[in-house]
Amino acid sequence: MAYISKRNRRREKERRNATKNRRELIEAGFTRRDLMKMGLIGATGMLLPIKGLSARARDPYGRRPLDDPESPPTTPWLEEMPRLQVAQPVVLSPAPQRVANTAAGEAPRADHQRWDEFVARFGAAVTYENVAAQTSGHILHPELPTQTLFSYNGQVPGPLFHSFYGQRTIVRFRNNLPLIGFDGFGRGEISTHLHNGHTASESDGFPADFYAAPKYKDHHYPNIRAGYDQFPDTAGDHRETLNTLWYHDHRLDFTAQNTYKGLAGMYTLFDELDNNDETSPPPAFGLPSGEFDVNIVFQDRVFDEDNGRLFFDKFNDDGILGDKFLANGKIQPFFRVRPRKYRLRLLNAGPSRFYQFFVRDKTTNSDIPFAVIANDGNLLPAPVLNQTSVRIAVAERIDIVIDFAGRAGHNIILQNRLEQEDGRGPTGDILSPSEAMENIKFKVELPLESPDPSRIPAAFRPNPPLEEVAVQRTWRFDRSGGNWTINNQIFDEDVIRATVVQGTAERWVLQNNSGGWEHPVHIHFEEFQILTRNGNLPPPVERGRKDVARLGRNETIRLFMRFRDFVGRYPMHCHNTIHEDHAMMLRWDIVHP
Amino acid sequence: MKRRELLANVLGPTMPAEKADELKPKKSGPRAGYFPNFLLRTHEGKEVRFYDDLIHGKHVVINFFYADCQGLCPPATANLIKVQEMLKDRIGKDIFFYTITLRPEQDTPKALNDYVRMHGTKPGWIYLTGRPADIEVLRQKLGFTDPDPVLDKDKTSHIGNIRIGNELTDVWMSYPVLAKPKHLVKRILWLETPKDYLADKGRVPKAKSPGEKQ
DSSP states (O other): OOOOOHHHHHHHHHHHHHHHHHHHHHHTTOOHHHHHHTTSBOTTSOBOOBBTTBTTOBOTTOOOOSSOOOOOOOOSSOSBOOOOOBOOOOOOSSOOOSSOOGGGTBOOOOOOTTHHHHHHHHOSOEEEEEEEEEEEEEOSOTTSOOEEEEEETTBSSOOBEEEETTSOEEEEEEEOOOSBOGGGOOBSEEOEEEETOOOOGGGSOOTTOOEETTOEEEEEEOOOOSOTTTOGGGTSOGGGOOOEEEEEEOOTTTHHHHHHTTOEEEEEEEOSSSOSOTTOOTTSOOOOOGGGEEEEEEEEEEEOTTTOOEEOOTTOOSOOOOSEEEETTEESOEEEEOSSEEEEEEEEOOSSOOEEEEEEETTTTEEOOEEEEEETTEEEEEEEEEESOEEEOTTOEEEEEEEOTTOTTOEEEEEEOEEEOSTTOEEEEEOOGGGOEEEEEEEEOSOOOSOOOOOOOSOOOOOOOOOOOSEEEEEEEEEETTEEEETTBOOOTTOEEEEEETTOEEEEEEEEOSSSOOEEEEEOSSOEEEEEETTBOOOGGGSSEESEEEEOTTOEEEEEEEOOSOOEEEEEEESSHHHHHTTOEEEEEEEOO | OOHHHHHHHHHOSOOOHHHHHHHSOSSOSTTTTTSOOOEEEETTSOEEEIIIIIITTOEEEEEEEOTTOOSSHHHHHHHHHHHHHHTGGGBTTTBEEEEEESOTTTOOHHHHHHHHHHHTOOTTEEEEEOOHHHHHHHHHHTTOOOSSHHHHHOGGGOOOEEEEEETTTTEEEEEETTSOHHHHHHHHHHTSOOTTHHHHHTOOOOBOOTTOOO
C-alpha cells in the first residue's frame, strides 16, 4: 500500500480497524437487518459513516473530518499502462475557415490571425476532430466499477496529436457534453487550451471563451516557432522549438472539475532534429523514438468509498489530493519495456499534487539514474545527466531518457517521494523509498530485438539570447479572504492587467506572498527563461525555456519574456486548478506596436 | 465477547437516539447524507431545519458573517445587497440567500434582525443563527475553512466567499464575495437547473469502449 503522509498513515490504520470491526460484527452474527435496525446501515445497504466502521467516519454531528475522503483499496500492478492513441486526421466538413462559421455551428471567435499568409506558405492543414462527450464504461482499475467521464473521442486521456513544424494543424473541438456532468461535477462547456502552443489568442482557449453543446470551434495551430517575423526564412527562431505540449479544458471556474473528469490529452511537436526517428544520423538528435518515446499523463484521484465512483470534493477550495495514482488513465499500472533507452515524457496533469519522481530498482535497492532532456517540453541547451529524481509541479512536463539495459527481470517502480498533505503544496519532506507513493511498475521482460540505436547528444539547441528590457512588471501571488489574488485582485476577464507591445521583451517578477502556499504559475503563449530564482541562477534543469514557474513559499522568480507574432488576450494563472478556479488568474493583452 | 459489548467497543459512546433522529433529514436528495439537519433560527425568530427547509431541492447562495465584524462583512453585505437588487424578486422565490453567523453566542435572532434592518436587506434573504457547535459543523461542511489551523480559528480573517449551490443538480461552487456584482450574478445564474435537466437525468450515457470514435 502506498503511503501518502503521516496523516494518511494514521488513516490507513483507521481503515484497517474499520474493516476488522465490520468483519467482527458479521462474524458475531449480526445480520443486515440487525444492523439496519440499529441504524448502522442505510436503506441502500451501505454502512453509515460511523467511527470505527468507516474510515470516512464523522463524529455524531456529521462533522467533516480534517482528512480528505478516502478511496476503496485497489491492488497495484494489475493492468498494463496503455499508450496514448495517436490521433488520426479526418476531412472536416464544412472545411475550416478564417472567419468563424457560426452558420454551421461554430462558436463565435475572432478571425484566425495570419490565416491567408500561413495557408499561402504552408498549404493545407492536417485536420482532426476531437469530440468532448460524457462516456461511460471507462475502466480505471479492474477492482473499481466502470466510470462515467468526460472524454475526447471516447478516450481518457484524450488522443495524442503528432504534429510537425512546417505543417499546420487544425483541431475541431466539438462539444457533445451535457451541461451538468454525472454526479453533479464537470461543467459541459469547454474552451480548450493547447498548453505551451505558440498559438494566436482565438485558438488558445481563453477561459471566458467557453461554448456549450452542440457547438464546435476550430483551433488553428500553425506550428510556427516564436520569432516568425524576426526569422522569416526559417519560419521562426529555431531556438524557440517546442516539443512536448498538452491540451486541456480551461472553462472559467470549472477547469479543475473538467480536467479531473477527463478533459486532458497530449500533443507532440517534431522537428528536423527531434524528428521521431532514433536512427537518423547527426545533426539529428537520435533520441529514442516510436515505441521507445512514451508519453505518460500523471493524475491523482479520489474514488467514493461506498460506490467506487470518481469523487470530486465540491467543498474543498484549497486544492484536491487524490490517494489513487493514475498513469495514462489507469491506477498503478505496470508497463513492459525492453532492456534499452526510453524517452519518457512525464506530464503532471493535476489537479493539485506536486511530484518528485524516482525510479527505484528494488532488486538492487538503488535509484536508477536518468538524463533530464527537456523541461516544459522544451529541450534544454544540454541534457542534465545522472539525475536520480526530478520534481514536477502541476502542468509541468519533464522529458527524461532512462536506460533499462542490464535490468531484465528487475523489480522497478516509478515512485513519488514528495510528501504533500493538502492543497497548499508539498511539505518539502522527501519520503524514504519504503514509504514512497508508487505510480508505475516497469517490467523489463520484453526482449531486445535489435541493438539500441538511440543517443543522448551532448547538446541540443542553445537558449535564445536575452536582451535589455524596457518594462518590468511585478506580480504578487497572494491569499486574501480565503481566495487567491494576483496583486490583490481576483480574475476578471474584462479587465486587462497588462498591455504588452508586440515585438518587445519584458522582465516579469513573480513573488509569492501567500504564506504557506505554493503556486505553479503558468503564462500562456510565449516561453520564458528564468533569470533568477530567489536571486540565484535556477538549477540546471530549469535553465531552458519554460511556461510554468514553480513559485515556492516566499520565493521570487525573475523571468525574461518576448511577445511576438500574434496579438490578443492571454491569461496568466496558478495551475493548481483549484486556485485557478478561485480566481488566481489575470488577463494580459498583446497589441500591435 | 457479547454482541452488545462488541458494539459498544466498536462504536464508542453513541449519541442519544433522539438527537440522531432529530438530525436525520426527512427529505431525500443528493446532499441529505452530507448536510446535517440542524435546527437553526432565522432573524425573524422562525425555527428552520438546515437540510429539509433550507437546502433540499433549492438553488442557494450562502455566506458567513457576524454582526460586529469590522473587516470584510460590511462591504460584503453591501455587495450582496447589490446582487439582490440585480436578481430582483427571485430571492426567496427560486434563489435563496442565507447568511450564517460565525458568532452565534452574540448574534441572537434579534441582533440579526437589527442588522438586517440597519443594512436595508430586502425580504427573501435569511440570516441564521443556531447552536455554536452546529454552526461550526456547517462552516466546515460548506468549506469555509483554512488549512492553517491558526488562521482557521481567527474569525476576524474568515473566508470571504459565497457558496453557490443547487441541491437538485448537486452543483456547487464558491466565489469571492467582494467580486463585482455582475460577476456574482452571472455565477449564481450559471447554477440554475437547466430546462431539460429532469428529463435528461435518467438517461444513461451511451457506453463506449475506450478509444471508440464518437
